[in-house]
């Protein structure tokens with residue numbers, strides 16, 4: 001199948017592209033980028049006037065719950081949500097049941113991804129067996145089967161010595177260690193940010209220090225072992241300062257932030273106890289959120305991720321204390337960035353492409369994708385004026401626990417191409 005995209009505003013900082021062009025996709029690849037391209041026989045012409053064409057978006061932090069918790073999400077339903085949100089690639093976290101800590105587990109995820117046939121599933125393997133933090137998992141075997149990175153996400157690795165061993169081992173394979181930073185003796189029973197929010201609502205607090213102390217530790221372990229380190233879902237000013245300091249020293253440290261930590265904060269939690277606002281790490285202060293927004297604009301934060309964490313209705317429709325942690329995010333991430341940062345002129349399209357496509361590929365050691373002749377045709381077409389209203393019906397994820405339900409956002413993906421196949425067509429998943 002061949003497609004000719006006419007008059008798209010292509011943005012790709014990797015090749016210095018920021019102009020209106022025609023793009024011909026033939027088979028799996030970009031066959032031509034130019035002006036006034038003519039459609040040959042059997043070429044489907046797509047009018048892309050007014051739309052933006054960018055390298056396919058990558059979400060390097062999602063939870064697809066497959067195997068083990070298929071009632072929340074499967075690789076198939078998660079792939080649909082990812083495609084609907086404009087993504088060509090997602091990296092799946094290993095806190096499944098069983099935990100994805102073997103080569104077979106990695107292969108299962110890739111195979112299920114192929115069966116779903118929508119986006120590229122890039123599995124992240126557990127660093128320790130069963131994510132228990134006690135013994136190294138089969139890192140080498142998982143690399144051979146296609147693991148793109150390693151993480152015990154859902155938990156911090158509590159033992160500094162164990163984390164050192166993991167990082168020494170991972171360093172041998174040109175992969176990054178992704179750290180969910182949480183010292184459990186400090187976060188304890190915390191269910192909300194410790195400070196104003198925990199005091200106001202009378203609930204156990206999850207202090208910033210529990211995250212920051214482990215970020216500090218892992219940066220020092222990065223220095224000691226040389227293992228590339230990526231800090232997951234950073235949420236505080238001080239954590240970000242630590243990452244900036246490490247970068248200034250030239251250490252191989254990167255980090256990511258979620259839309260909910262950018263655009264929500266602890267003051268959004270009120271006595272209606274909307275449990276979709278309960279996540280790990282918790283929503284922090286307005287000052288933290290402002291610093292994170294600054295960080296994603298100025299380059300100190302490398303990647304935007306959703307931490308898409310689907311949970312069933314009964315796991316959220318309960319008291320705040322016992323509700324599960326997490327919000328879905330795949331179908332609101334791009335609209336939130338467009339609506340809140342790009343439309344308001346704070347973020348350039350170039351920077352959006354860096355944090356949602358270029359940098360995540362680089363952290364995960366994936367091949368580059370470019371809007372350039374010869375590149376694999378993994379591409380996202382975006383209508384900056386297309387409104388979406390976040391309702392349960394809009395969400396194609398199996399779970400509806402969005403922190404952004406009810407919001408109307410301007411800007412969303414209309415079409416996605418994965419290796420030249422049109423997986424999203426005018427906003428409808430293939």
Ligand SMILES: NC(=O)N[C@@H](CC(=O)O)C(=O)O
Pocket residue numbers: 063095153154155180278279280281307309310325326327
């Ligand atoms: N972020 C969350 O609130 N929840 C995640 C776990 C995690 O990312 O740490 C989950 O798996 O549900």
Ligand SMILES: [Zn+2]
Pocket residue numbers: 153154155180232233280281
């Ligand atoms: Zn986490």
Ligand SMILES: [Zn+2]
Pocket residue numbers: 061062063093153154307309
């Ligand atoms: Zn996570």
